[in-house]
Amino acid sequence: MSIRPVRALAALTAALALVAVAHASSPEFWTVATQRDFLKGDLHDLSIDGYGRLILGPTTKTVYEADSPFLWSLAAAPDGTLYAGSGNEGKVFRIAPNGTASLLFDATELEVHALAVAPDGTLYVGTSPDGRIYKVNKSGTATPFFKPDEKYIWALAVGPDGAVYAGTGEHGAIYRVTPDGKGAIFYKAQAAHVTALALDAQGNLLAGTASPARVLRIDPKGKPFVLLDSSYDEIHAIRIDPKGTIYVAAITGSPAASGGASTTVPSPPSGAPSGGPIPSVSAEITSVSVVDTSGGTTTGHGASSATPAGPQGAVYRIAPDGLWDQIWDSTSDAPYDIAFDDDGALLVATGNRGRIYRLSGDPLQSTLLVSAAARQVTALVRVKGQLYYGTANPGKVFALSGKAAAKGTYQSDVRDAQMVATWGTISWRASLPTGSQIAISTRTGNTQTPDETWSDWSAPYPDANGSQITSPKARYLQWRVTMTGTPGPVLTSVTAAYLPRNLRPSVDSITVYPPGIVFQKPYAAGEPELAGFEGQTTPDRSLVVAAASTPQSPSNGPSLGRRAYEKGLQTLTWKASDPNDDNLTYDVLYRRESQTRWSTLRHGMTDQILVWDTSLVPDGTYLLEVVASDAPSNPPGRALRGELESSVFAIDNTPPHLTVTSIQQANSELVVDFTASDDVSIVQRAAYALDGQAWHPLYPLDGIADSQTEQYRITLPLSRLNSTIVVRALDSMNNVASIPVHLTLTTPPPAAKGPGRQH
16 A cells, blocks of 8 residues: 655645735645545545545445436335335336336325335325325235325324324324224324324334424323424434434425525425425535535635535434434535444435435544435435435435445535636645556636536646646636545545736725824833834924724724824825735825825835824825835736825915904994915914903804905904904914904004914
8 A cells, every 4th residue: 555645744834834824926725635625526436434535435326217306205115125206296116126117106196205114015105285195005006095184194104003104294193094094193293294203112103293393202092202302494204223212314494594495396385394305505524513614724715705504404313211412413415314224324315415424433423425416315225235215306216335336536616716826736645555546637717617618627647746737727626536446545635736816906095184183003002102103203292182082993904093183294094905815015105286296205114004294395285195015925027016096185384374454443442354364274263362361263254264365353342452462363284373463553554464473
């Protein structure tokens, strides 16, 4: 036996470390190495064991292909004859021990959901939706046996005394029918449907119900006892092993729970249990739980974004003393039937990917034993040591052999690189006994589902340690393995490397905050530091806290701390993104509105916040441009840039100009007129103060402060003549100018000009 390693452990560890960064310059690795990973693909004559290994599976043989699309039920006679009940034509087929098959009975109803064989070989057939029970002898002669006042016959069981028990719906009644065809209600369940029946060694009837999904033990006198009250919609099958342990298959019967009704399986009438397969998505299994998860062992692009669905089914184990536990569940595979193999292991038949799981060991391990050539495996039955299973979509009967197949194939799921990718190497780890072979090929395409537009399968790759993928560059990749030999090979992992195409980063938004608004660094220790103001040579500034609130940072932007105010500083933040998740650096450029040439303000930033000391540039209106580059994650020549311009904003660090235009006497009052003007921003507020007391607000003569020049008037008592007042004006950039005004009448009035003293 030879073992071919993928590559040296140290090299693989280093490669996986690079994957975690997920940059465009580093390859990404798609590794399939666990049972959960392998279960995403499709396989033929292969199995996936509990250790996550791909091995040759048991051979299967088509025993009968019915002309009906669905086979709902199987039953075996003591002589080895096999019966199969179908829909949508309500037929029963007989498969003789020698393999010959024929139509045995064609009912007037559409569905045969229940079959049961009496010890003398008599076959009982339960039909729906006009619930009837027929009695069919060995020659195929059918006679009506019992017609309850029910719509559905879901389950049949024959007691040691020959009595037939029928589980029905829509009233949840169990009927007991004597061999002469006389029947009565044996038990009325507190449920809409009785969907499964079995008899234990003590003569108790075990009944599974739907709406709610419960398992009851009913003694011969009709006294019930609830053994299991599950959270599912329907109990679909009950089986008892030789030790008296009860195994129960439960499913979620609502088609809406798994994405809608199948296009090929008819939806059950309102209020009825599912009766048949439920559509579902791909399954992955860990231990004995089948779940939907993301892609293989990797991070970054290509991981599936599928959200796990709710549970679709489970298998319960009820011990003879009544203690129960859930031993298997699935978010995508609904268990329709259960059976036991020669070793006592539990077999679980499921849909909607036509799979049979084998549960064995202590603790239980799950093996995907068979992937059938059908959407659903609906029934399991053992006849003289031979296991048969029936399917739907299409309706067939298969025989399962204990002998391993000589050849099997597996197709992986489709890997989405999110964009056109350059493919690297494909490597695998396997055990190859003498005479066994593994052949791995790839194909690529640009549609999510492989079709005729995809490339052909490549020739098998020769080197397990790493062969260059020869399939064309594309967005999607799939690989296929063919395994042959006796004893068969064992495949444990496959790894494919690829390099996604580098895509341009983008600057998604720029926020220019009001002038003077700054933010402390989050979690700063000691004296608060100003975020985005590192490495500047301006004098030290004391931080004046403007608000106690800590604003929430925008998505994909910088983390902002406590808000504060600092005159003369301008804060801007931006949000940027990169389709490859590359590391980005930023250049910030500026220009005056009247100019066309950009000047660099900062180069090679990694933060998404900048505080600009605007006192270093002339007053005026400006624009900023943020340029994002993915150069840190790409080699020279492959780096790309994206940019965005801000809206126009004003820089104004100069106070308004104040001019007193007149001081006049009007009757018994003094009237002072003055003008406030600014070169860049609007004059926002004005006020005056008498004798160093409180400021009195002033309003423009036109009633609205919306211009760079505003006229104001102050009216004072004539007694203020020859005194002095102070006049102040504030522009929208918080620049303040004030001048003293001596109240003396002059002709013409004296002109006092600012800016004067600044506050």
